[in-house]
Amino acid sequence: MNLYLKEIKKVFARQGKTGGTFCALDTTTLTLTGGKLIEITGRSGSGKSTLLQIAGGLLRPSEGRVILDDTELYTLEDGALSRLRNRHIGVIPQGHTALRSLTVLENVTLPARLYDPLTDATERAKELLAMVGIEELADEEPMQLSGGELRRMAIARALMQKPDVLLADEPTGDLDDENTAKILKLLRQFADAGTAVLLVTHEGAAAAYADAVYTMSAGVRAGIKDGGEGVRRYQKA
Numbered sequence: 439m440n441l442y443l444k445e446i447k448k449v450f451a452r453q454g455k456t457g458g459t460f461c462a463l464d465t466t467t468l469t470l471t472g473g474k475l476i477e478i479t480g481r482s483g484s485g486k487s488t489l490l491q492i493a494g495g496l497l498r499p500s501e502g503r504v505i506l507d508d509t510e511l512y513t514l515e516d517g518a519l520s521r522l523r524n525r526h527i528g529v530i531p532q533g534h535t536a537l538r539s540l541t542v543l544e545n546v547t548l549p550a551r552l553y554d555p556l557t558d559a560t561e562r563a564k565e566l567l568a569m570v571g572i573e574e575l576a577d578e579e580p581m582q583l584s585g586g587e588l589r590r591m592a593i594a595r596a597l598m599q600k601p602d603v604l605l606a607d608e609p610t611g612d613l614d615d616e617n618t619a620k621i622l623k624l625l626r627q628f629a630d631a632g633t634a635v636l637l638v639t640h641e642g643a644a645a646a647y648a649d650a651v652y653t654m655s656a657g658v659r660a661g662i663k664d665g666g667e668g669v670r671r672y673q674k675a
């Protein structure tokens with residue numbers, strides 16, 4: 439599947455003394471294609487997470503359209519959008535979103551059980567936990583996990599539904615070099631198997647795994663335009 443972001447703009451209301459509005463993302467167009475891994479890098483505050491959340495159906499843009507194959511995400515009603523996200527889009531968020539009252543294994547199987555309470559997703563969840571190297575933590579509670587272990591749990595959860603589009607926001611942020619390489623390799627494998635992968639990262643080692651790297655235009659917050667001004671594009675060697 440392909441995900442198209444067409445002329446996306448996001449303006450936030452500022453709550454501070456001065457009030458007013460703030461344009462976090464300005465007229466950004468981006469295509470995520472099945473089988474390709476696109477990396478986005480750029481300064482803190484340049485709008486990377488905003489873009490990723492809009493791509494994932496989690497944040498409505500002020501302007502523009504997000505289209506998965508031929509379905510326009512933000513024209514769907516909430517229930518239909520949630521189901522479409524659950525079936526097709528995996529998100530590894532920048533922050534931690536573990537449900538504390540569930541075990542690690544239950545956190546990972548949750549997306550499978552949301553719309554199909556009868557599903558037995560345990561075996562797949564265990565395989566995914568092994569893939570990210572924390573299978574021995576399956577029965578622990580998230581509170582017992584380190585930052586890097588929680589991150590890897592979130593990666594396993596995002597992969598649970600075999601997403602056609604995988605959106606990863608700093609997935610290696612808390613990880614050592616060895617685990618970073620393991621996760622980057624895993625994301626590449628999913629891309630090679632046909633998933634459209636978006637990787638937001640500051641990790642220098644990531645570019646070697648990407649088909650293309652885009653830099654958010656910091657400062658002017660011009661966002662990304664494919665091949666346009668303020669964008670550097672590197673082709674994989």
Ligand SMILES: Nc1ncnc2c1ncn2[C@@H]1O[C@H](COP(=O)(O)OP(=O)(O)OP(=O)(O)O)[C@@H](O)[C@H]1O
Pocket residue numbers: 450451452460462480481482483484485486487488489532
């Ligand atoms: N809900 C919000 N309300 C107001 N401003 C926001 C909101 N969310 C983000 N912003 C602003 O939009 C800008 C872009 O934020 P975003 O989180 O997309 O940056 P980022 O590139 O992901 O940064 P980082 O590398 O630090 O994660 C920031 O200046 C931020 O303060």
Ligand SMILES: [Mg+2]
Pocket residue numbers: 486487488532607
């Ligand atoms: Mg961010």
